[in-house]
Amino acid sequence: MPRLRSLLPALLLGAGLSLLPLQASFAAASAGSDPMYQADAPRAYSMVADLLIARPLLIAGTALGAAVFVVTLPFSALGGNVEEAGDALVIEPGREAFVRCLGCASGYQR
Structure with a gap:
C-alpha cells in the first residue's frame, strides 16, 4: 500500500x-x-502584469535614460549623434511606457 x-x-x-x-x-x-487576434486582444493577466510591473519599470527607465542623456549630451554633441542617443535613451522607453497598448508586446514598428 x-x-x-x-x-x-x-x-x-x-x-x-x-x-x-x-x-x-x-x-x-x-x-x-491567428497571431493578430492574440496581439489585438491581450489577456487580462498580461494587462495586469503590464500595469503593475512593466509600466513602472519603463517609466523609471525613461527617467533614468533622460538623466543619462543629459549627462552624456556634451559627448554626443561632439560625436554628432545627439538624435540617436535621444532616441535610444529617452524616446524608445517613453514610447513603450506611454504609447503602447496595455498588455501588448510593442506599440510601434520601426
Whole structure:
C-alpha cells in the first residue's frame, strides 16, 4: 500500500504532463490560432502584469535614460549623434511606457 501511495502521484503527474501538447493544440484551435487576434486582444493577466510591473519599470527607465542623456549630451554633441542617443535613451522607453497598448508586446514598428 505505501508503494502505491508514492507511485500514484508520479503516474498522475506523468499523465498530466503528457497531455500538455494536446491541451495546447486545443487552445490554439479555439483561439483561431491567428497571431493578430492574440496581439489585438491581450489577456487580462498580461494587462495586469503590464500595469503593475512593466509600466513602472519603463517609466523609471525613461527617467533614468533622460538623466543619462543629459549627462552624456556634451559627448554626443561632439560625436554628432545627439538624435540617436535621444532616441535610444529617452524616446524608445517613453514610447513603450506611454504609447503602447496595455498588455501588448510593442506599440510601434520601426
